Structure formats: structure tokens, C-alpha cells
Amino acid sequence: MFQTYSYPEYAYVPSAEQVEGRTMRHPVVIIGAGPVGLTAALDLAARGVPCVVIDDNNTVSVGSRAVCYAKRPLEIWDRLGLADRFIDKGISWKVGKVFFGDRQVYQFDLLPEGGHKCPAFINLQQYYLEEWMVEAIAAHPRIDLRWKHKLISLRQEGDHAILTVETPDGIFAMEADWVIACDGANSDTRRMVGAEFTGQFFQDRFLIADIVMKADFPTERWFWFDPPFHRNQSALLHKQADDVWRLDFQLGWDTDPTEEKRPEKVIPRVKAMLGDDVEFELEWASVYQFACRRIGQFRHGRVLFAGDSAHQVSPFGARGANTGVQDIDNLAWKLALVLKGQAPESLIDSYHDERAFAADDNLLNSTRSTDFITPKSAASRRFRDAVLDLAGVADFAKPLVNSGRLSAPTPYANSALNTADAGEWAGRMSPGTVCADAPVTVRGKPDWLIRHLGQGFTLLSFGDAETVTANGVTALPLMVGRDLDDAEGLVAARYDGKPGTCYLIRPDQHVAARWRSFDPAAIAGALARACGAEGAL
């Protein structure tokens, strides 16, 4: 197995604090070096916060897990200098086909809106993502990534946590001002703080198989409902990098997971799907069961939950890693401000408010897709089949077909960090929304708007603007026409920019507030509010 990828094995290095037996206090310790923990380390380091990452293992994600990464996480990774490599290696696809029985009932072309640096999404094996983040971390002096370090217990004092960690050299203690628990769906940390993790379990199993196939299949996503080769269940075919294809077979509940993942069982299923004459090799097969659940509170004292440890979704719509990375986007700048003493600790509570809201939105989308793909009663199966039958003959039914919806960021519409609009605004950039990208030129060279946002707070202005400061936090002006040119007019179009229009943009590239003219006092108020200032709220 595994002809296309060989797993790196990272060295265990004993830490000075364990060897010398002195307990150290770290500003941030991250538990888990999955995609979310690794992104957390890079984002914190980029914002000037040193951190330690511990992982109980010594390699990247084994086997077939995440495949699809949507535009928003790619933009976050772009801010961290990683996205170009992911996009180059990843597969972009636009056409999706939906089959019902032996007929194609529906074909869609994503036709993503032009004028964005990052594609609507890419397909790439999770191990590449992790390996390249580990490489970036190795080059980063502020990050201390430690393999074969397992968190075995955690206790909290008022302003820090005490972690007991096990390594091949035994057990030692670490202290942390803040802990970010990125230790996945079976989070040990979650158990240690006694947090609830509730939701819906789906009584269904899925076979995930990755195969290497050189055949001339089109780079499209094919989804089957009730196909002749796999009656009464669903199936999916998707391309990844290196001629690896992801196959996904719904198995139903009454199947034996150990039996189903044996090559003797898997290979005939693959042949039935692709035809007898297609040559392929099986790289990996496993059987999964899915759940949709989330933690009650993302914050437990000094312990913050992010990624799968905070929420678990079904993979329809590719949401797990995609949302987890956005948790970090939201958390890292807040933690950096609090650690620098530039924002009250209560700013961290807005992390729960904003990301629990987003998690609920994701869970809703993922549950809806799951209910469509795996109907729970004869009546809902009938409606599902009715939609698919009609999709082949009438346009109206096509939008009802739900084989997984593309993951899109959830606007923090009701966040206390927002300052409400005054006046009339057109377009989508209301407070709480993630900034739309647009092509620009900088000193005559083509560039992207999004690359100029996110270092700190930004004042994107369509007129004169100056630096504004509130409680030691500054917002730096980015003037259209001076710092960058709106060559295609898309910045003005997407932001409803008129002469004088001014946006306050958060470090995570979300709109905090906007005005029709540069008003330093109003901006300072909104800036203080976006940093969680008590008085401003």
C-alpha cells in the first residue's frame, strides 16, 4: 500500500525543561499537531506570540482524511505564506455530476466568481497539508513543536494551567497562560475539563478508499444516489493529487467495519464502480461512522477548544478542517492582544460567541446534507427520490439536490465586536462578514487586496485616512488610489466604495465597522469595541 506517499517520521527531542526538571511557564501551549494545531502555531507566531505544540504521535495524518479545502481556509493559509504550495499541488475541479440509479440527473459547473486570489477550493491529501506546515514551523524560531509528547492530565489555577505530559523519557509538568486544545474529535483535553460534547450520531457507516488510477477519468466530482453497482446506498468519486482518487461508499449500519475494509471486499466494490477493465491500485481503505456534535463552551477558563475537539461534522460538504482553521483565524489575534495587555481577557469570550455561532451553522448544513444523502425514514426517502427524479426533468428541483454543500464562512452577523451600520449600503460587506478579495495593482504590479489585510487592524479607505489608535491598538490606513489601485473597479464594486468610504477591518480580515467618511472618533470607538473594551460594548 501507499505507492504515492511515504510518511515522514519526526524525531523525538527531549526538552530542556524536562531534562533539567524545571517547570516553565509558556504563554501558549497547543495540544495536537493536526491541521488546526499547526495552523494555530503559525498564526500565533506570525502575530508575535511564541508557543509550544505537543503531539502524542510523530508523523502526519495517516490514511485518508480531509480532501477538500475551501477558499476561506486557503486565504488564511495564504496570510501565513502557505497557500501557493497547496494550490500548486492541489487539484481544482469545477464540474460536478449527480447520478440517480443508472441515469445522470444533474450536472453543475461551479463557475466561481472571478477576481479572487484563491480558488473556490482544491482537493489535496491531508498529509501534504500537515507535512508542509511542519516544514514551515521548523523554519520558525517562535514555535517549539515537540513530537511524542502526550498530555495526560490538566489542572487549572486562576491565571494558568498546569499540564502533565508524558514522553519516552517519562512524565513532567509544564505551565501555560493559555492552552489551545486541538487534539481532535476524541479530545483528551475535553474530558480533562469535563466539557459536554453533544449532538447527533448517524447510524451509518462509510467505506473510504483511496486508489491510484492513471485512467483518463475527467477531473470532476461524481456523486451517485442508489447506483446499480451499489444499490440503495450512495457513492462518491473525487480526484486528489498524484493520480489518487477518493472513493466513498455508504455501507449502512448493519455492516462489519473490520470485514468491509479488507482488500478482498474493497476491490470488487471498486471494480463494480469503475468497470472491470480499469487498472488501479488500492492505497488505503477504512470504515468511518459520523457524528454531528459540538462542545457546550469553546472556553473553559484558560483552555480554548478549536477544530474537531470543539465540533465534529459529517464530511459531506468538507467542513471539518475548513472550519477548524477558521476557529484559529478568529482566536489567534485575540489571544495575541490579550497576551500583550492590549485587550481585556473578556475579548476571548467573543471567540466562543463567534465560533460557536459558526459551528452551529456548519452543523446545520452538514446535518441537512446527511439527511438528504441518508434518509432516515421511508417517507423522507420518498421525498429524496422525488427530488432526484424531478431534477432530471425540471430545473426547479436541481437546487434541492443536496450531495453536500460547499463550505462557506459564516458571517458574525450578531457579534458584540461589530459596530452597526449607519445609512444605506449595497452589497455583502456588512459588519461581521469576511472581506471579499479583489484584484488590485501596487506600484503598477498586479496584486490582491486580501494580501494587504490581516497584519493588524486596517482602515481600508476610498479617501484620505490616518492612523487611528485606541487603548494602544492601532489601525493603519490602506488607501485605495494611494497604497493600491483598484485597476478593475472591483474593490469599489464589492465594498460599495464611494469617495470617503472607510472600513475598519479586523486582523482576521473581517469587517468590524464602516462609514461614509473618515471620522477618527467614531473609528476609535469601533476599534475599542472590536478589541472587547468593556466601556465600548
Add this chain to the structure above:
Amino acid sequence: MQLNLSPNIADPDGFYEYLVDSQREMGDEAANRMNARLILILANHVGDARVLREAIRLAATSGGRPD
């Protein structure tokens, strides 16, 4: 828009006959499947979310005997 609950079908007996006739040759399952398609087609024709919710509520609660 409001859900129209006053008589709106010009030829009630003719419509009813047409509806029942359309399923005369079908077994229960085929008729159930057709009903599901019919609901979706009509729902799309109505479109308005409030009206649809009101109709669904009325249909769900007007069964007369406990199902």
C-alpha cells in the same frame, strides 16, 4: 401572500376525478412516490416560504384522527 383556503378550483369534481384517475393503475408505493413528486412541483409553484409553512402545518395537524 397568505395561504388561500377558500374554494379556488373551478370544477371540484372534475379535478378530483383527474387526481384519483392518475393513480388508478398504481400500487401504493408508486402512488406515494408520485404524491411526493406532486408536492414538490406544487410547492415550487407556490414558492412563498410563509405560505408553504402554513400549508405544511395545516396538513400535519388536520388529520382528524390520531395517526
